[in-house]
Amino acid sequence: MAFIDWLHAQPRAPLGHLPTPLEMLPRLSDELGGPRIWVKRDDCTGLATGGNKTRKLEYLLGRALEEGYRRILTFGAVQSNHARQTAAACARLGLECHLLLSRRVPWSHPGYEKGANVLFDRLCGAEVTIVDPHEVDSAFKRLREQLGGPDEVCVVPAGGSTAVGALGYVQCAEEVATQSEALDVHFARMYHASASAGTQAGLVAGFATLEQATQVIGVNVFHPQAQTLKDRVAALLAGVQERFDPGSSAGAVTIEHGYLGEGYGLPNAAQLEAMALAARLEGLIFDPVYSGKALHALVDQIALGRLADQQDVLLLHSGGTSVWGVYENAFEAVR
Numbered sequence: 050m051a052f053i054d055w056l057h058a059q060p061r062a063p064l065g066h067l068p069t070p071l072e073m074l075p076r077l078s079d080e081l082g083g084p085r086i087w088v089k090r091d092d093c094t095g096l097a098t099g100g101n102k103t104r105k106l107e108y109l110l111g112r113a114l115e116e117g118y119r120r121i122l123t124f125g126a127v128q129s130n131h132a133r134q135t136a137a138a139c140a141r142l143g144l145e146c147h148l149l150l151s152r153r154v155p156w157s158h159p160g161y162e163k164g165a166n167v168l169f170d171r172l173c174g175a176e177v178t179i180v181d182p183h184e185v186d187s188a189f190k191r192l193r194e195q196l197g198g199p200d201e202v203c204v205v206p207a208g209g210s211t212a213v214g215a216l217g218y219v220q221c222a223e224e225v226a227t228q229s230e231a232l233d234v235h236f237a238r239m240y241h242a243s244a245s246a247g248t249q250a251g252l253v254a255g256f257a258t259l260e261q262a263t264q265v266i267g268v269n270v271f272h273p274q275a276q277t278l279k280d281r282v283a284a285l286l287a288g289v290q291e292r293f294d295p296g297s298s299a300g301a302v303t304i305e306h307g308y309l310g311e312g313y314g315l316p317n318a319a320q321l322e323a324m325a326l327a328a329r330l331e332g333l334i335f336d337p338v339y340s341g342k343a344l345h346a347l348v349d350q351i352a353l354g355r356l357a358d359q360q361d362v363l364l365l366h367s368g369g370t371s372v373w374g375v376y377e378n379a380f381e382a383v384r
């Protein structure tokens with residue numbers, strides 16, 4: 050418990066509508082005939098269409114402000130949700146925001162470099178630089194020279210996944226523990242989309258420190274090799290524990306690797322079908338890059354009978370729906 054007290058004393062810029070709701074999906078659960086499906090609605094964090102980066106940014110930017118930074122530089126793919134959330138958070142906090150975005154996703158849409166998240170980045174006043182993947186290093190060097198040294202620019206890694214950013218998901222685990230106790234449900238498993246690993250590391254550290262027997266299952270939506278993601282989660286987890294919770298027992302890192310499809314940012318037909326089912330039965334919209342793949346994993350695992358022994362199961366809706374503006378061609382593109 051000491052870890053949680055310590056967590057609450059950390060610098061934090063309040064940005065999100067927290068706690069987010071935890072709700073049941075009765076019609077989808079009935080349709081699938083498996084456990085009751087519950088969703089932690091982190092798509093409802095309230096910051097410029099919401100998402101999981103809000104929680105990380107509360108700690109990342111809270112600390113940046115305390116350290117006296119006025120200027121933030123971060124990275125992502127062109128349609129990065131992390132970039133959009135950072136742009137909005139910086140607007141709220143009066144910080145200057147620079148985004149270095151890379152054309153790493155071979156998704157073809159006429160608005161890909163202007164619409165959806167990129168539009169919101171610019172609306173929120175961020176300076177946006179878009180480059181090819183091999184140009185990121187040189188563009189970063191150039192921006193660094195332009196914007197000033199490490200004292201002047203707070204550089205936030207892609208996805209906001211540092212030990213500090215991961216604290217946002219330690220806090221989410223605490224919310225889930227409180228909410229599930231109030232609802233009198235027990236979650237033996239929680240599924241979520243995993244990419245830069247901060248969400249998973251935070252959740253695993255959080256449930257471990259709270260002594261909650263909830264297995265966190267990170268659905269890999271980014272790394273061609275599952276082991277790369279596993280190593281990243283483990284490294285971040287070690288970072289959180291070393292710095293903030295020494296002596297704690299490490300939680301297990303579980304990766305579900307069967308739902309990446311052709312790669313990061315590329316939806317597939319089975320995934321879109323699962324997403325359409327959730328929309329038709331629950332009016333709930335998932336995103337094609339992240340949360341839709343986590344939903345697909347859960348729906349498929351239930352269909353395969355792998356969750357037959359579970360009464361309740363939890364899915365994190367991590368946001369990302371703002372990207373649909375440049376994915377409306379998905380249904381034609383993958384069929």
Ligand SMILES: *Cc1c(COP(=O)(O)O)cnc(C)c1O
Nearest residue numbers: 130244245246248339367368369
């Ligand atoms: C970034 C992101 C994730 C993955 O979170 P990580 O901490 O990077 O693993 C999941 N869903 C959405 C919508 C995201 O934008």
